[in-house]
Amino acid sequence: TSDAIxxxxxxxxxxxxxxxxxxxxxxxxxxQLDSKKPDAxxxxxxxxxxxxxxxxSISAWEGALQRIDKETEPDLAAWAxxxxxxxxxxxxxxxxxxxxxxxxGDLQASLKLIEKQLDIYPGFPxxxxxxxxxxxxxxxxxxxxxxTTQAVASFKEAHERAFEAWxxxxxxxxxxKTCDQGALVYDWIEATASSGMDISVDFVQHTGSSxxxxxxxxxxxxxKNVGLAGDDGLIVDEKNCRIYLASAGLAxxxxxxxxxxxxxxxxxTPYSSGARWKWxxxxxxxxxxHGAWETPAKVSxxxxxxxxxxxxxxxxxxxxxxxxxxxxxxxxxxxxxxxxALPKPFGSPCPAAG
Numbered sequence: 001t002s003d004a005i006x007x008x009x010x011x012x013x014x015x016x017x018x019x020x021x022x023x024x025x026x027x028x029x030x031x032q033l034d035s036k037k038p039d040a041x042x043x044x045x046x047x048x049x050x051x052x053x054x055x056x057s058i059s060a061w062e063g064a065l066q067r068i069d070k071e072t073e074p075d076l077a078a079w080a081x082x083x084x085x086x087x088x089x090x091x092x093x094x095x096x097x098x099x100x101x102x103x104x105g106d107l108q109a110s111l112k113l114i115e116k117q118l119d120i121y122p123g124f125p126x127x128x129x130x131x132x133x134x135x136x137x138x139x140x141x142x143x144x145x146x147x148t149t150q151a152v153a154s155f156k157e158a159h160e161r162a163f164e165a166w167x168x169x170x171x172x173x174x175x176x177k178t179c180d181q182g183a184l185v186y187d188w189i190e191a192t193a194s195s196g197m198d199i200s201v202d203f204v205q206h207t208g209s210s211x212x213x214x215x216x217x218x219x220x221x222x223x224k225n226v227g228l229a230g231d232d233g234l235i236v237d238e239k240n241c242r243i244y245l246a247s248a249g250l251a252x253x254x255x256x257x258x259x260x261x262x263x264x265x266x267x268x269t270p271y272s273s274g275a276r277w278k279w280x281x282x283x284x285x286x287x288x289x290h291g292a293w294e295t296p297a298k299v300s301x302x303x304x305x306x307x308x309x310x311x312x313x314x315x316x317x318x319x320x321x322x323x324x325x326x327x328x329x330x331x332x333x334x335x336x337x338x339x340x341a342l343p344k345p346f347g348s349p350c351p352a353a354g
Contacts, residue, residue, distance in 0.1 A: 023047055027060075038067035042080065049087050054094070057087045075272045082266020089120045107138050123264030125165060125255040126282065128158035132250075155250035159184055161264065162254035165280065167241050169261040172277075175238040182241030186249055188221045196240070198224040204330050218322075220330045227296055228341055230257025233306025246307035247319070256282050303332050304341040315343075 023044070030040035045060030061084035070077040096113040099105050114131045118124065132154035139147040167179040181196060191197045203219045223244065229236045234257050235244040245252060260280040262268075268278040305323045308315060320343060327333050333340065 020051060020053070024056075036067060038064045038076075038080075041067060042076075045080075045083065045087075049083065049090075052090070054087050054091045058084065058091070061087060075267065075274075076270045079267045079270035085120055085266060089117060092116050092120070103137070107134060107141070110134055111138065121264050123161050123164075125158050125162035125260065125264070126253070128154050128161055129253045129255060132158060152250065159250060159254055162258065162260060163243065165260035165263050166243070166254070166258045168263050168277070169259050169279070170238055170241060172261055173259075176241055179241035183243075185242055185244045188244065188246075189219070191244075197242075198226075198237070199244070202330060204326050218326045220326055220332060228302070228304055228306065231306075231344060232257050232308055233304050233341060233343075234258065235304070235307070248308040252308065255280065299339050301335060301337050302339040302341050303327050306341055306343050 027040055027044040030043075034040075041060050041064035045057050045064055048054070048057035048060060061080060064080050065077065065084065068077045068080060092113055096110060096117070099113060100107075100110045111131070111134055114127060114134060117127050118131065121127065132151050135147050135151035135154060139151060163182070163184055167182055170176050170179065185191050185197070188199060189201055191199050192201050200222045201219045202222070221244075223235060223237070225239065226235050226237050226244070228234065232248070232252055234252065234254070235246075236242070236258070237244075243254070243258075262278045262280050265278060268275045305320050305327075307323075308319050332338060
């Protein structure tokens with residue numbers, strides 16, 4: 001199977017198809033020798049899944065499950081059932097990609113296919129986020145309040161699902177012992193009144209404003225013992241399992257920024273001694289260190305302008321420059337020990353000017 005994949009990637013399509021034909025013939029021969037054992041079905045099903053021959057993979061996984069003794073081999077049965085689900089999910093994903101067509105296709109049909117994906121994996125955070133963003137696009141076309149309400153609900157569901165998977169990952173990585181006090185914090189001003197929250201807020205009055213503090217003013221929030229996660233620079237308190245969301249709020253894709261344990265998924269291995277869950281690989285292998293335990297850079301003081309990746313001129317004007325103005329007016333950047341965290345288009349974090 002690996003030979004077929006390598007040949008396909010190198011552009012030798014004919015040879016790749018020939019190799020797959022040999023794999024199919026080997027499977028048929030093995031079944032003829034002993035049709036009652038699951039081994040040949042498992043091997044063939046996994047081979048076809050790896051080669052993206054999903055219909056054949058689904059059929060073989062179903063055949064394997066019929067032959068696995070669930071009482072004597074429960075771990076193998078659970079893993080095989082998970083592989084079957086993943087193959088079915090892949091079939092829906094391929095159909096969805098064709099229908100969606102990079103956002104130019106049938107959005108209504110895409111919605112139904114995302115819902116079908118969620119029928120297979122109800123707790124998948126990224127799918128809830130995709131459902132939300134697609135509903136937003138549909139709402140712009142249909143101008144219906146109902147679809148907008150549904151989009152907001154999907155964004156909330158995406159955050160809750162990702163939050164649970166992130167907390168499970170923190171405990172797995174021994175970053176904390178318990179997440180009983182964990183929270184998604186959207187209102188930083190309100191959080192200052194909560195006990196146990198290491199956050200303070202300094203209001204910064206806009207130039208020439210006659211409004212009272214807290215109404216027309218911007219503010220600079222200060223946190224202790226936190227980190228920045230992902231391209232969106234989410235502020236995270238791993239020890240206390242808290243995520244502080246800035247102005248982008250529900251629109252931020254947590255699954256794209258945090259290390260999540262796939263508690264919504266299937267067994268990672270067919271063995272009882274293996275890991276129960278996999279680490280979620282959002283980039284599907286494209287990003288470095290996906291799902292890895294990383295050792296982040298540590299600084300004593302940092303001012304962040306991120307909190308929503310600067311992906312457009314609009315974001316630069318409304319997010320980055322606005323926060324920079326507040327930090328300058330507040331005086332935070334006058335501290336010679338202060339570092340400045342910038343969105344990726346601006347380069348790596350650099351020391352702030354004194």
